[in-house]
Structures are given as structure tokens and as C-alpha cells.
Amino acid sequence: MNRFALVSLYRGLIRHPLYTAVNVGGLAMGIAVFILLGLYVRFETSFETWLPEHQTVYQIQNEWNLPGSPFNGVMPNTPSGLLEMIQEDFPEAKGTRILTSGKIIHNGVATSENIAHVDPDFLDIFHLEMVHGDARTALRDPANLLLSEAAARRYFGSANPIGRTLALSDGEDAQPRKVVGVFRDLPANTELDFTALTPMKGPAPDDMAMWRNLGALTLTTYLRFDTPAQARAFSQKLPAFVERHGGDLGEKPSDTLRYLLTPIADLRLAPGGKASDSRRQTIAMLGLVGLLALVIAVVNYVNLAVARAGLRAREVAMRKVVGASRGALIRQFLGEAMVLVALAALVGLILAELGLPLINAAADLSLILPYGVVLPVLALLVVVIGAVAGFYPAVLLSRYPAALVLASARSPGGGRAGARVREALVVLQFTLATGFIIAAGVLFAQMQHVRSADLGFQREGLLIVPAMTDSSLSESQRL
Structure with missing residues (x-):
């Protein structure tokens, strides 16, 4: 992008602050949720991978088949x-x-x-x-x-x-x-x-x-x-x-x-491991929620970018009048989209850093942001989302004849095909949002069940004492 394209992008952002906040802020929030939940899923699925040559070590487990016995199943x-x-x-x-x-x-x-x-x-x-x-x-x-x-x-x-x-x-x-x-x-x-x-x-x-x-x-x-x-x-x-x-x-x-x-x-x-079936389902659900949050944010970003593209038709026509080629216009729109996505990724990374201590405190974890992994993923997201969000508006706007656009009483909107694209994006966005709400509700119900399930004994007032001679016990506790 040249200096004039950057100036045009800056003027567009400050001229429409609400659009900028909704578009960049929504994508940043989706990226932050994706990063945080991705870190948790990565942690839960990385057990023992720190061990050199871990792929060569196997644990022998028992699978018992005792009809009528409560001890059936896999045991370590x-x-x-x-x-x-x-x-x-x-x-x-x-x-x-x-x-x-x-x-x-x-x-x-x-x-x-x-x-x-x-x-x-x-x-x-x-x-x-x-x-x-x-x-x-x-x-x-x-x-x-x-x-x-x-x-x-x-x-x-x-x-x-x-x-x-x-x-x-x-x-x-x-x-x-x-x-x-x-x-x-x-x-x-x-x-x-x-x-x-x-x-x-x-x-x-x-x-x-x-x-x-x-x-x-x-x-x-x-x-x-x-x-x-x-x-x-x-x-x-x-x-x-x-x-x-x-x-x-x-x-x-x-x-x-x-x-x-x-x-x-x-x-x-694995069956018989420390993670119960409900925990495995929770991990899978959280991974799905993180992916849905990112996809919803991306679809929202693309939808707003496509909807706003028609407002810039006259700007494109004027650039064509002064000699801009179609290739230059496509490069400009793609560059602008990637700059906005990069800004959203930066804000999302900041939100993830701010939210990580809360996640660690709530789940009793010690997760950190591995920038060697996160930054390449964000760079890939910037390229992919920027290309997806900028390609259709760039191709759509760059093909408009300058004379027809300047003579028209209103900005073109891409015709019937453009309307169908926007309708499809809106339907997809609301479908994913509905699925997201359902998944969040199921996850909340599972967590409430785990917290309130009857374990068969009264949990209040019980202490676990490994040994009366344990140095962590005070004299009054031993008595």
C-alpha cells in the first residue's frame, strides 16, 4: 500500500468510528476468545509431550469384564x-x-x-x-x-x-x-x-x-x-x-x-485416565466454542466489509478517472482489509493477555501465552481473513464502469448477486451464533451438574489429613 491508500484508510476509519469499533472490536473479541480457549485445549491435550521420546512409552491398562460387578471397565x-x-x-x-x-x-x-x-x-x-x-x-x-x-x-x-x-x-x-x-x-x-x-x-x-x-x-x-x-x-x-x-x-x-x-x-x-468422560466432553466443547467464536467474528467482519463496499463506489470511480488500474484498486482493498485485521489481531492479543490471569485464577492453572506459537497463527489469520474479507469487495468495486457510477443517483450494491452474498453471510452468522448460544448453554448446564451432583456423602465440614505427623498441621489441628 502507498501513502495515499493509507491516508484514505485513515480518513475512512475516523469518518465512521462506529463502524470501525464494531468491525475491529468484534473481530478482536473473537480472536481473544479463540486464543484463550485454544490455550486451554492445547494444555489439556499436551500431557506428557514434554517428555523426551514420549511417543515410545506406553502404559499397560486393564480392561475387566466381570458380569454383575461394579469394577468393570479400564483401570490403570x-x-x-x-x-x-x-x-x-x-x-x-x-x-x-x-x-x-x-x-x-x-x-x-x-x-x-x-x-x-x-x-x-x-x-x-x-x-x-x-x-x-x-x-x-x-x-x-x-x-x-x-x-x-x-x-x-x-x-x-x-x-x-x-x-x-x-x-x-x-x-x-x-x-x-x-x-x-x-x-x-x-x-x-x-x-x-x-x-x-x-x-x-x-x-x-x-x-x-x-x-x-x-x-x-x-x-x-x-x-x-x-x-x-x-x-x-x-x-x-x-x-x-x-x-x-x-x-x-x-x-x-x-x-x-x-x-x-x-x-x-x-x-x-483415554478411558481410565484422570480425565472423566464429562471432562473430555467439556474440553471438546470449549474447543468448539473457541472455533465458533472466531468464525462468527470473521463472518461478521466480512459481512460488514461487503455491506460497506458499495458506499465507496464513487471513490473508486474517481480513482479510475485519474488513472488507477483495476489491479491497483484490488491491491489497495486487500491491503486495507489486512491492515484492519492486523489491528484487530493486535487488540485481540492485548485482550487475551488481560484475560489470561482471570482464566488462570478461575481454573487454577498457570497458562502463559506462547508467542512463538501465537504470533505465527495470528499472522496466518491476518492473511486469510484479510484476503477473504477484501477479495469480494475489491473484485466487485474494481469492475464498476466509472462513467456509470458517477452518473448514477445512488451507489451500486452489487446487484442481485451481491444481495444474495450478503443474505447468505447474515444467515450463516445467525446460524453460528445460535449454535454458539446452545453450546454455551450445554456447557453451563454440565458445569452446574458437576458442582451440584450428589456424591453420596456430606462434603461440608470434611478434612483430608494425610498423616497426623504431617508438618503442615498445627498442634491445635493434631489435637
């Missing part, structure tokens, strides 16, 4: 000895287990901590980032302990925790553990829930039968495969594995129990 826990039994039948299998339990005792004070008892090769499967210590040897000694950065600060402040000792208690006598490493705190988008790692103890001789019982669900088991094809091939071997080891499950064990291999990146929204 498996028997303690399942990994050992798998490796006995399939020596090439690589995996690890996680059992979370116990407390840490420091200076005579017991603190509940998410202590993960894992296999020695756990860090070969889950490549956690180490701040201090050697991941290759950190879990080889049963007396070793790894802490997260936050846990290390809680117990040792700014002092170096390496070589220090903490006592672990899992209901029995406290056992000393030497801190040999510190790993990065787990991010918010993960279902892994631990602040300390220590090697897992094997079973006592009297516990061996329960250790290998397919119905004793105590911990989570993970396997690593180099390719999805290997995972699918291994999954086909699991029914025969259940038949060999599930003798106490009836005549046909594989009819009662089926093992599923679920990629860890899918666990959040």
Missing part, C-alpha cells in the same frame, strides 16, 4: 510382578513400574511426599532432566534417593543436597536414604505425580503369590517400544499371556481380563 493399575512376568515370557521387553507411597522424615518431622518406588532402569524409560547427579547410576543402589528441585529446597534450602540423608517410611520402620541426584520439577501438563524417586523393593517370599496375581492391582506398569508397529505386534501377544498366567480368572481368562497398551500422551483423555 497392574499387579506388582506383571513386568517381571512379561520379561520372563518376552525377554526383549523393556519397561518400568511406579508405586507411589510413603513419607519422608527429616529432623524428626514426618512429611507426606509423593515418593515413587521405581525400577533401577526407570530413567532409561522416562528421560527426566537431571539438575545434579548421574541418571545412569542414580537408581542402581537400593539406598539411593532422588529429589525434585522443589523437594530439595524444602528439606535443604539453598544447600547442596547431594550426599545428605533422609529417612523414608512406608508404614514400617524408617529407612535411611542418601540423596544422589536432583531432577527438574515435573511440569503442570503431566499425570506423573512424584517429588522423589527411590528403587523398589522386591517381594518377601510370603508375598510372591500375591505379587504375581493378575487380580492384585497395586502399581502402574510402563513399556517402551521403538516403533508403534512393535507396540501393536506386542499387544496381539497379550491375550495368550493372560491365558498362560490367569488360571484363577476362570476357564477363559482372556474373556475376563484384557491388557491394553495406551501411549502415555493419550492417558489424560
